[in-house]
Amino acid sequence: MDYLMTCKRNVIFNPGETIIKQNTSTTHFVCMKEGLAKVLAEGTNGKNVILKLISTHNLITAGGVISDDIRHFTVTALTQVECCFIDSNRLHTLLARNSKFAYELLKYNNKQNLQMLSTLIGLTQKYMPGRVADTLLYLKNEIFHANPFTYKLSKQEFAEMSGMTKESFIRSMKELEVSGIIKQSRNEIEILNEPELIKISKNG
């Protein structure tokens, strides 16, 4: 991985800039070195789903690269992002030579797959409160690693992470706030009663 990271083509993206665009074709893949970005799948009818957020030291294959060279999702910078572009030939060479690396990549890939599975289950089988709870727990535990966490995502983006409209997301959040489970101010969310939130996530 270090071998891949120490590449030349280092690029800086500003918030809002598109790092990878869905349905385009490239022979490069991207390695995030610093920052936060969103991975979203664009639907046919203008609806998007944010599959996950990615931060430091993350490999962005965007679905393609290994099976085909088409990008299957769009990756957009949320903060300033530093990343490097690596020629996929370089990856292929490494794969052919180093079976340990191939094994690790396979593991990584597998983990992605499972993550997507749980997203799928969550989005298709839970009611709104459960999905909102999932989003909040994901943000706290896997992205910000802090409890009152400060965000700079729009409500629209939160909604796209939760598979609903922004209005519905806002209403759901308000209910959680009224119930005393969370506390929110402009750019900050605090989870006050995590056990209850987990209970809601498991569909109460």
Add this chain to the structure above:
Amino acid sequence: MDYLMTCKRNVIFNPGETIIKQNTSTTHFVCMKEGLAKVLAEGTNGKNVILKLISTHNLITAGGVISDDIRHFTVTALTQVECCFIDSNRLHTLLARNSKFAYELLKYNNKQNLQMLSTLIGLTQKYMPGRVADTLLYLKNEIFHANPFTYKLSKQEFAEMSGMTKESFIRSMKELEVSGIIKQSRNEIEILNEPELIKISKNG
């Protein structure tokens, strides 16, 4: 792949029997040699999602095996299924030695991932008619490879493939029939107007 296929532990499953059970742990993975099976993810509240059907010559990793040894979905036989169990050590050995194999497996894995992505998009962003259309096109093009195709799945199972209740599935099918887009008898479905069905799939 042939090396893996020529294993000793050959097992026959009858329709309805569980080949792999979600949340169990094994150090074996399964290779389908013959038959048809459904791969479903069991939700917490009794709702299931059938992720896909699998037929001849398919590797069932069930999510785990490479990253952990926990099965993340349940696989159930729909017809009589012949398959073989392979010790995962054997796979790991092969991976370590043969980088070409690792590469192929990575490709395979990647394809699975993309398939799941499109399922996710379909289930979360489309209305019922679009989801039903997706299911029908999937069955015709990727599973049965025939136009009037004969099935032996229950309406409940079709519904679980389409992310809805069986009642909703039946109603949706009826509408398609009334519109002259499909024709259905007891165990057979014929797609009469495929272009229109594709249009519906793309959310009309």
Add this chain to the structure above:
DNA sequence: GAGAGTAGAATTGACATATATCAATCAGCC
């Protein structure tokens, strides 16, 4: 540097509608 203006996001409310739920009836099958 302070205030007015403005563009975009957040919020709220009323309403429409997709879809689930529940119960009843019907059909095919051993």
Add this chain to the structure above:
DNA sequence: GGCTGATTGATATATGTCAATTCTACTCTC
């Protein structure tokens, strides 16, 4: 002749849509 699955209907509810309002951040001017 009953049992399971399919179908239909009536109804409830979750969620989306649309429009109106408020809030916030930022720019421009003086």
